[in-house]
Amino acid sequence: MIAKTFFGFEEVLAKELQLLGAMDVQQGTRMVSFRGDKGFMYKANMALRTALKILKPITQFAVYNEANLYKGVQSINWDEYLDVHQSFVVNATVFSDHFNNSQFVALKTKDAIVDQFRNKHGKRPNIDKDFPDLKINVHIQRDFCTISLDSSGESLHHRGYKTATNMAPINEVLAAGMLLMSGWDGRTHFMDPMCGSGTLLIEAAMIACNIPSNINRKEFGFERWKDWDADLFDKIEESLLKKVREFHYTIKGYDKAPSAVIKAKDNVKNANLEEYITVKQFNFFDSSKETEGPLHMVFNPPYGERLDVGVERFYREIGDTLKQGYPGTEAWFITANIEALKFVGLRPSRKIQLYNGKLETRFVKYELYEGSKKGKYINQN
Template sequence: MEFIAKTLAGLEPVLAEELQQLGASEVLPVNRAVRFEGDKALMYRANLELRTALRVLVPVHQGKAQNEEALYRLIREVDWSQYMGVNDTLAVDAVTNSDFFRHSKYAALKTKDAIVDQFREKSGRRPSVNVYAPRLQVNVHIYKDEVTIALDSSGESLHKRGYRVSTVEAPINEVLAAGMVLLSGWKGEQPFIDPMCGSGTILIEAGLIATRRAPQLTRERFGFMRWPDFDEGLWNSILDAARSRIIKAPHPLQGSDKDFKAVRLTEQNASLAGLDGQVDVVRKKFEKLEPEHPNGVLIMNPPYDERLEEDDIGALYEMIGDRLKQAFSGYTAWMISSSGEGFKRVGLKTSKKHILFNGPLECRFAAYELYEGSHKK
């Protein structure tokens, strides 16, 4: 079977490596996605265990269309009775990057019309639409005149882990947070610190990686569970295997924030994620934070939105650079931000950098190797 795992821009190589570790074959990164091949068990594991995937799609048909009539005919070429019955419900999601189809919602509407018309002609009745919990979720991707029709095996987006019941303002996406931790190369073999943890997403994703806990272990429903060929026995065996791999975090996981509410939220969310007692969260400003353990990895997501004045950004990032130099020698520090001015004011030389997107914002994710004294090549 062929699959497509969707992800965020910049995380394609990370997702490809995850899939290879799961045993996928023919792994091919493409724009914001990775194509791969495998069997039903791999599809189940991909939904349960991938940390940087948003959805796992199963392509069922491809073709070309340059207008709505051609798209309608292409959708009708699929025998939809293989995947659902007339009494079942469906939902259609469309993504378009095409001069022929400029409105994704219209493409989704034409797809829905083609499917229900096929059932009406055969049985005199039509399936209903249910955008919240459909029996079948269909994904249509149109690039120029190339159309890919796929079934969404995930259902809800896989960034929804189920542990984040409430957040502080502008929380980072779970998939992005996991991708940042994996890009840093950290897998739990050193202490980990997030000194501006907010509601704890980066810290919790690091904890899930360190404990080898599958990110979707508490999710009750996936799209594939509503399919006619769902294999409950196979799924339960995959769940049991995932649970058997969980370990205790081998090194400390520390979070801090100056906001009392953020500290409480991080503790609550970490408990819901299965990390109760395995993360240490304190209320403290970064300029006064001291690492409790030598030699580790620090990842932070400081403020960088446009509401901050340039002078405020400059002072904040200067403070970050000074504190890293003063207190965190022996650490590798990573920071994500869309503020070019902020990065200039840090005053440290980057050792690695990646371009990532936090929502619509293009960000730099940069590393600083913090040595005691001067570092000579």
């Protein structure tokens, strides 16, 4: 099978798969391949935090032209996967000199499937782009075509808990990947000082408590498949829930916008995590550390592209607040305004390239020391 992810999270996803029990885990670009049975496919969809899709390949063949594509798709017995009264949709991605239009590839794949049903049964399944019973994925890489079934349905970043978002929300898979990449494991206090609609807070709590990432999701694509096994799914879900653990620290979120705080609290409630997460209206720049011991901080400040902030002053205030108010803190944040990092006034100990949508970003780490280690601050200005 294939788990798709964002650029930069391949290693994180591979580790997740290995810990979950996958076999033959191999990293690619924006994807990780692995082996597992039907039960593991259910488990992967429910538990993986950094996967966007879980695809199940059903055939592979060489493809040089339209005729090869049509013949290859027709070689599949589609009755195994789809009834004539059901609906389907085809998505295609193409990296080939032989094809330059993914919509054309999707259309020809659809034609081959429909023609097979017409020839066998005298009628055909419908196309439904919004709520299909079967999602089919076509991937052409050079001379090679892979036909897969999309077991996830909607992207796995649709966790099911988020009903309200702020102006520039962060994708749930991106949030979880950042948290795992930062080393967050639920063994310290956690803070998001610019929490928006609460995504990082919720994903942090789910990691800390080992709650399956998609436990709140209403449906997966495989639930409409012909071989759907509800009893097996229930057993997998039960086994995952038995591994949920208690969390003995605090998870706090600030936002200066009242509307964002309301949205964050609603989403925390939807995720059934109110006992672990507190959110309050407060300006981070007026704050200081409230907890004893180490603090893990991850946040997604405004970049300046979509939200109006005075960039130089804003980033300088981030650095000043961290230096003056947050000793003993490991602070990470993501930004697409890479030039603005020089105004923070601290040298990051790590700087990782990621993408937030189409925006190239840096995920940066600052270590704020206590006591005599304050001498390790390095001012860039």
